[in-house]
Amino acid sequence: MDQKPEDISLTERRSKPRIYCDYPAIIRGHEKDGKNYEENGRVINLSASGVFVLLSRSIQNGSLVSIKIALPTGNLDWGTSKLGISGMVLRGKTYPDCLYGVAIKILHYRF
Numbered sequence: 001m002d003q004k005p006e007d008i009s010l011t012e013r014r015s016k017p018r019i020y021c022d023y024p025a026i027i028r029g030h031e032k033d034g035k036n037y038e039e040n041g042r043v044i045n046l047s048a049s050g051v052f053v054l055l056s057r058s059i060q061n062g063s064l065v066s067i068k069i070a071l072p073t074g075n076l077d078w079g080t081s082k083l084g085i086s087g088m089v090l091r092g093k094t095y096p097d098c099l100y101g102v103a104i105k106i107l108h109y110r111f
Contacts (some may be wrong), residue, residue: 027063
């Protein structure tokens with residue numbers, strides 16, 4: 001996951017500005033059968049209302065997830081700069097190299 005897919009559009013279509021980034025993240029959620037999962041990913045863009053994450057797995061639309069994002073000054077260890085988000089998956093898209101992009105609506109956040 002060293003690169004973002006070439007076809008992620010940089011044309012702004014949203015009402016809230018986005019920050020284009022490449023931050024490490026951990027995504028947690030539940031499968032349809034109730035099993036928990038934890039997946040490493042990369043945040044490609046972030047706004048006041050949503051986040052776009054690249055993962056190596058698909059996540060069903062409508063799923064509730066939690067995301068821990070390492071901000072540029074830190075890492076994912078406790079005591080470092082990070083952002084915690086609870087959200088709902090709005091849509092996903094498959095990219096080359098077995099990557100899956102997921103758009104998530106932010107429902108709650110904390111620093």
